Amino acid sequence: MKTDKSLEDAKFLTLAIYALVFVALCGLLIIFLLLPLVNKHKIVASNLASQNLINQSIQNVLNQSQAMLDELISENNQTLTHFDTAFKKERFVEFAGDFFEVVQLEEQNITQTEPYLKALFHLKAKIKTPNDLYAFIEALNEYDNVIKIVFPFELKINQDKIDMDLNFKVYSSK
Secondary structure (H helix, E strand, C coil): CCCCCHHHHCCHHHHHHHHHHHHHHHHHHHHHHHHHHHHHHHHHHHHHHHHHHHHHHHHHHHHHHHHHHHHHHHHCHHHHHHHCCCCCHHHHHHHHHCCCEEEEEEEECCCCCCCCEEEEEEEEEEECCHHHHHHHHHHHCCCCCEEEEEEEEEEEEECCEEEEEEEEEEECCC
């Protein structure tokens, strides 16, 4: 019987060199295939870091704006409430009657367009002293609507009273 001599004929050193060359070629192939991916990953990571910085700065600006908005809302809550109230002509005549005598209120046509301008009125009244007018102007700050007096207005002395003609604008969101 013949003995198996295949192991003796095998050149282990040659096989080891071929295996090492094969592993080296596979390693080089993997490196050359991964190198562009690593470069792309670096670029994407850099872009992501840049975008995160931009997002953070925008978030900071947004937070500051929100804080300013909250502060403005808290400071101007009464005005905003007045802004949402519908104007009632009869209620205003009663209000003006607390300061003036013979109150006449006429609605005018709006000739200019302003945001939230709802009405333009002409007020005629008689007052005893200019102090009544000053008190009326101060009380407008507490009135239910946002009202802007259009300057100039007329004051004419008529016997013991002062005739007053003034225009005012009513602003509302309704």
